[in-house]
Amino acid sequence: MVRFGPAGNDIKFYADGNQSSVDAPRWLAGMGLNAYEISFGRGIRMTDKTAQVIGAQAATHGVKISVHAPYYINLANTENLEKNYHYIKRSLELLAIMGGNRLVVHTGCQMQMTREVALANCRQSLQIVLQRLKDDGFNDYWLCLETMGKYTQIGNLDEICDLCALDPQHLMPTVDLGHMNCLAQGNMNLEHVFKQLEKFPQVHFHVSFIEYGIKGEIRHLTLADKQYGFDLEVVMQLLHKRPGDDVVISESDSIMAQDSVKLRDFYLQQN
Numbered sequence: 242m243v244r245f246g247p248a249g250n251d252i253k254f255y256a257d258g259n260q261s262s263v264d265a266p267r268w269l270a271g272m273g274l275n276a277y278e279i280s281f282g283r284g285i286r287m288t289d290k291t292a293q294v295i296g297a298q299a300a301t302h303g304v305k306i307s308v309h310a311p312y313y314i315n316l317a318n319t320e321n322l323e324k325n326y327h328y329i330k331r332s333l334e335l336l337a338i339m340g341g342n343r344l345v346v347h348t349g350c351q352m353q354m355t356r357e358v359a360l361a362n363c364r365q366s367l368q369i370v371l372q373r374l375k376d377d378g379f380n381d382y383w384l385c386l387e388t389m390g391k392y393t394q395i396g397n398l399d400e401i402c403d404l405c406a407l408d409p410q411h412l413m414p415t416v417d418l419g420h421m422n423c424l425a426q427g428n429m430n431l432e433h434v435f436k437q438l439e440k441f442p443q444v445h446f447h448v449s450f451i452e453y454g455i456k457g458e459i460r461h462l463t464l465a466d467k468q469y470g471f472d473l474e475v476v477m478q479l480l481h482k483r484p485g486d487d488v489v490i491s492e493s494d495s496i497m498a499q500d501s502v503k504l505r506d507f508y509l510q511q512n
């Protein structure tokens with residue numbers, strides 16, 4: 242089953258009188274959505290208690306939770322490995338309490354390093370993180386390494402697929418089609434992308450339209466802003482051909498849940 246849902250809370254969620262993410266699973270289920278991505282991008286401030294309440298709500302309403310790890314994680318920076326490990330571990334703990342197992346991670350950025358050195362550092366850091374998670378008793382989890390939208394960030398789809406091959410039991414790509422369209426300056430080849438994904442039985446998708454410039458990603462738009470868009474009809478046809486448990490998250494600006502409904506309907510129409 243392909244699941245659909247938003248990253249974060251839609252303006253309509255608040256307009257409908259909701260205030261807290263604990264109300265989101267019920268509200269999303271009411272719209273026929275069944276996935277919800279919670280962002281720890283700017284920091285991990287959730288308590289275990291809140292995670293328990295969200296987890297119970299998610300279970301009741303059949304909504305699968307995923308979490309986005311802090312943006313400041315950079316596995317290319319080996320000096321910060323201890324801190325980065327802590328952020329990943331704490332994110333996974335809260336995610337598990339909420340009944341989910343997919344943690345979206347930005348692998349890193351190049352900084353002053355060559356691409357080769359940055360990638361080698363990411364690879365080495367990832368191996369250490371995976372080993373330490375194992376030592377700390379984590380088993381049922383996925384680190385979903387995201388394809389990024391700026392040229393200075395790690396990584397593009399080739400790099401992410403390569404890194405995910407390090408551990409097919411615990412690493413899968415977060416395929417952010419909007420980001421990839423930024424890197425391709427609007428010329429993303431969807432058939433080629435999905436061809437590369439064939440070796441992954443499960444994939445996490447971010448699907449939104451994103452404005453780009455010469456350095457790549459500029460800002461997230463909505464599905465109504467077609468100028469920087471790509472062919473959703475083709476995306477949904479290719480998605481139908483995949484084996485199964487994919488998740489499609491909308492990161493549209495402000496109306497991410499309403500756009501999730503559009504994506505889901507579009508998917509169903511292509512069947």
Ligand SMILES: [Zn+2]
Nearest residue numbers: 309345347387
């Ligand atoms: Zn991201």
